[in-house]
Amino acid sequence: MANVANCKKCGALFLQTSKRDICDKCFEEQNRIVNEMNSYVINAPEDTVPLDKLLEKFNMKIDEFESLYVAGKFVKISQKVTMKCSKCGNIVPIANKTNLLCSSCAKKLQNEI
Ligand SMILES: [Zn+2]
Numbered sequence: 861m862a863n864v865a866n867c868k869k870c871g872a873l874f875l876q877t878s879k880r881d882i883c884d885k886c887f888e889e890q891n892r893i894v895n896e897m898n899s900y901v902i903n904a905p906e907d908t909v910p911l912d913k914l915l916e917k918f919n920m921k922i923d924e925f926e927s928l929y930v931a932g933k934f935v936k937i938s939q940k941v942t943m944k945c946s947k948c949g950n951i952v953p954i955a956n957k958t959n960l961l962c963s964s965c966a967k968k969l970q971n972e973i
């Protein structure tokens with residue numbers, strides 16, 4: 861069933877026909893940025909691109925990146941984009957992360973629970 865909802869990004873009313881919480885215009889814009897980010901990283905001469913730098917360049921918030929990442933939008937570049945583990949400070953490709961932790965910290969945390 862379609863609902864009328866407020867776009868989470870621009871606040872405009874739109875007809876919500878799927879689980880998507882942003883309007884068509886913002887969705888298109890987001891797709892465009894995602895494509896640009898992917899090709900930017902793929903074409904970067906460096907071996908790795910820090911996530912901070914990428915977010916800064918494209919003016920994207922980490923929350924937005926996370927949800928797009930979870931949706932599988934950055935699979936192609938997940939070995940080349942790196943982030944700093946918020947626990948141990950190691951630099952790891954985002955492919956090896958769980959939330960904002962490296963896989964070994966994430967494993968440790970899981971064992972502690
Ligand atoms: Zn919108």
Ligand SMILES: [Zn+2]
Binds near residue numbers: 946962963
């Ligand atoms: Zn770590």
